[in-house]
Amino acid sequence: MIAEEAQVVTQARSGGKIRDYAAFIKLRLSALVVFSAVIGYFIGTESTGMVDWTRLCMLILGGFLVTGASNGFNQVIERDFDKLMSRTQSRPLPQGRMSVNEAVILAAAMGLIGISLLTYFTNPMSGILGALALIGYTLFYTPLKRATPFAVFVGAFPGAIPAALGWVASTEGFGYIGFPALVLFGVQFVWQFPHFWAIAWVMDEDYKKAGFQMLPSGMRDKASAFQTLVYTLFLLPISLAPVAFGISGTASAIVIIICGAYFAWQAYVLYRDCTVR
Secondary structure: OHHHHHHHHHHHHHHHHHHHHHHHOOHHHHHHHHHHHHHHHHHHOOOOOOOOHHHHHHHHHHHHHHHHHHHHHHHHHOHHHHOOOOOOOOOHHHHOOOOHHHHHHHHHHHHHHHHHHHHHHOOHHHHHHHHHHHHHHHHHHHHHOOOOOOHHHHHHHHHOHHHHHHHHHOOOOOOOOOHHHHHHHHHHHHHHHHHHHHHHHHOHHHHHHHOOOOOOOOOOOHHHHHHHHHHHHHHHHHHOHHHHOOOOOHHHHHHHHHHHHHHHHHHHHHHHHOOOO
């Protein structure tokens, strides 16, 4: 009986640790980031029609580890502020379920392994882009969040790298940043602004508890709503750039127009009503 109870406790602790690690790396967010890199990779292989499945798997694994490391370092830096927000106070670091040393070692290991996988199994340029994304997100965007709304602009750079990195990973040799990669970067860069601001609008009260300045005007007002609307409207033609340059086809254009129109309508409603609905 005692042995069975001990086994149950051990299993419960193991399951809890796995959940803590998933929260630490922001599992779902990391998966979405990697998905955009995979899209970029397939766009890059369209001209040849040849998919290197080993390279693709290493792109997925390496990209996931680098993204998880970025999210992990973010939580290490913001652990004291996460205690102040209802959305983040249950994370493993604020709750003491993970030590700072463990978190730093885990994030550093993921970052180093991820960059190494990208470098050796795709190409060195992919590894460089992965390192830039990690550094930009951790050392620049994260500290600036409490200093200025300009942090969103800074964070848009590392946030826009994944799709471009995926395209670069499809190239041979050292790897290079071609025009399609720049177009993908541009689309993802512009998308960051309405995306971040929509989250910041809903989470404004929580963010203020921690001193985060994420909305363009610094508060939930007409000016912030207007900038969100402007960037959302600008996003639609930018999103069609891959179609215009022959990088993607008619089907993607239809999806972009439908989703873009819906996104723009939601931004207009935000500007009109200035509510959190």
